[in-house]
Amino acid sequence: MSAGEMAMTNARLVLPDRVITGGIAVRGASVAAIDEGPSRVGEDLEADYLIPGLIELHTDHLESHYAPRPGVCWNPMAALQAHDAQIATSGITTVFDALRAGMDIDEKGLGGNMGVLAEAIRTGHAEGRLRAEHFVHLRCEVSAEDVVDSLTAFVGNPHLRLVSVMDHTPGQRQFVRLDKYKQYYQGKTGMSDADLERFMAERTAAHHTYARAHRREIVDICRQVGIPLASHDDATEDHVREAVQDGAAICEFPTTLQAARTARASGLDVLMGAPNVVRGGSHSGNVSACELAGRGWLDILSSDYVPFSLLHAAFSLPQRVPGLSLPESLALVTRNPAAAVGLGDRGQIAVEKRADLVRVGFDGDVPVVKAVWRAGRRVA
Numbered sequence: 001m002s003a004g005e006m007a008m009t010n011a012r013l014v015l016p017d018r019v020i021t022g023g024i025a026v027r028g029a030s031v032a033a034i035d036e037g038p039s040r041v042g043e044d045l046e047a048d049y050l051i052p053g054l055i056e057l058h059t060d061h062l063e064s065h066y067a068p069r070p071g072v073c074w075n076p077m078a079a080l081q082a083h084d085a086q087i088a089t090s091g092i093t094t095v096f097d098a099l100r101a102g103m104d105i106d107e108k109g110l111g112g113n114m115g116v117l118a119e120a121i122r123t124g125h126a127e128g129r130l131r132a133e134h135f136v137h138l139r140c141e142v143s144a145e146d147v148v149d150s151l152t153a154f155v156g157n158p159h160l161r162l163v164s165v166m167d168h169t170p171g172q173r174q175f176v177r178l179d180k181y182k183q184y185y186q187g188k189t190g191m192s193d194a195d196l197e198r199f200m201a202e203r204t205a206a207h208h209t210y211a212r213a214h215r216r217e218i219v220d221i222c223r224q225v226g227i228p229l230a231s232h233d234d235a236t237e238d239h240v241r242e243a244v245q246d247g248a249a250i251c252e253f254p255t256t257l258q259a260a261r262t263a264r265a266s267g268l269d270v271l272m273g274a275p276n277v278v279r280g281g282s283h284s285g286n287v288s289a290c291e292l293a294g295r296g297w298l299d300i301l302s303s304d305y306v307p308f309s310l311l312h313a314a315f316s317l318p319q320r321v322p323g324l325s326l327p328e329s330l331a332l333v334t335r336n337p338a339a340a341v342g343l344g345d346r347g348q349i350a351v352e353k354r355a356d357l358v359r360v361g362f363d364g365d366v367p368v369v370k371a372v373w374r375a376g377r378r379v380a
Helices: 061-066 076-089 105-110 115-126 147-154 178-189 193-225 237-246 257-265 274-279 289-295 309-320 326-331 335-340
Strands: 005-014 019-027 030-036 049-052 054-059 092-101 133-141 160-166 229-232 250-252 269-273 300-302 357-362 367-374
Touching: 005 326, 054 133, 054 300, 054 309, 054 335, 061 076, 061 092, 076 092, 076 115, 076 367, 092 115, 092 147, 092 160, 092 367, 115 133, 115 147, 133 147, 147 193, 160 193, 160 250, 229 237, 237 257, 250 257, 257 269, 257 289, 269 274, 269 289, 269 335, 274 289, 274 300, 274 309, 289 309, 300 309, 300 335, 309 326, 309 357, 309 367, 326 335
Parallel strands: 005 049, 054 092, 092 133, 133 160, 160 229, 229 250, 250 269, 269 300
Antiparallel strands: 005 019, 019 030, 049 357, 357 367
């Protein structure tokens, strides 16, 4: 279906500051007009919500399609298309696929090669295979021996729009509690207790060998080429201060109230996981996203490992956080992430903004995606 002229009416339009009943006209790739009140012009949306296309800054979900079983690497284009279909039908029209830079024992099933997925993204766009618009978010594991080489190989890739620095050394950041670390990694890898102890010792040694120097090199590269930087799993004020000194713009998944408060006060955008909202808490035993929203310290939500959680969380958060409106909640998954990465052409329903739109039915606890348009083109 080609982009052109279209109109919709009798929709609950979620605008940046209010929800109105009305209609919308689209011309080409952009919103041409917004009209409040009844109209006989256009497709009748039967009082469904019409919201901006969701913007996802950090999803690991592509990996689960590329490496569906230990030791199995799928055709990268087929994996990307399966991932893309799930992304689009979850209402996400812009997605930053989080690819790894820096591999270790628990990631061998990925073949140590994220370049093939980046190339699939480039080819997929060039050949018109993709429903959503895909960018690359490179997750740099600072304790990995090969992380700087991996990042350097991506420099110059036009799809690379965000880099994050992370360190999954046991006993800090995401996994301050070793019992949660063991639960996660043994569940993920099936390692025995003895193998896990060796793995933890290796990761700790690698942290002491590489982490500090690699972080400095990664930060310098991002500054030189102008790639936005995010910190990851900050747990302390010192972690946040280091991120500020590094020039980070986003604080991803802070694990404590202290870190989130310091990040917000320091001008960083605070990003939390939508599954945290949907589940009512963190799977790692860390700070609640709903609590941060209630304190006014939450700027962005990410679906992380469940694509549909982004829409689900945005609609459920106003019921969980007193005083939070639906436009404010949807800003966490549309306007705010767009602004954080410099995508000023999208993220809200407004005249001359890109016509990334999602029709959402809502009856009960779980919203239903009924239609999705990207740049005025029906994609789901």
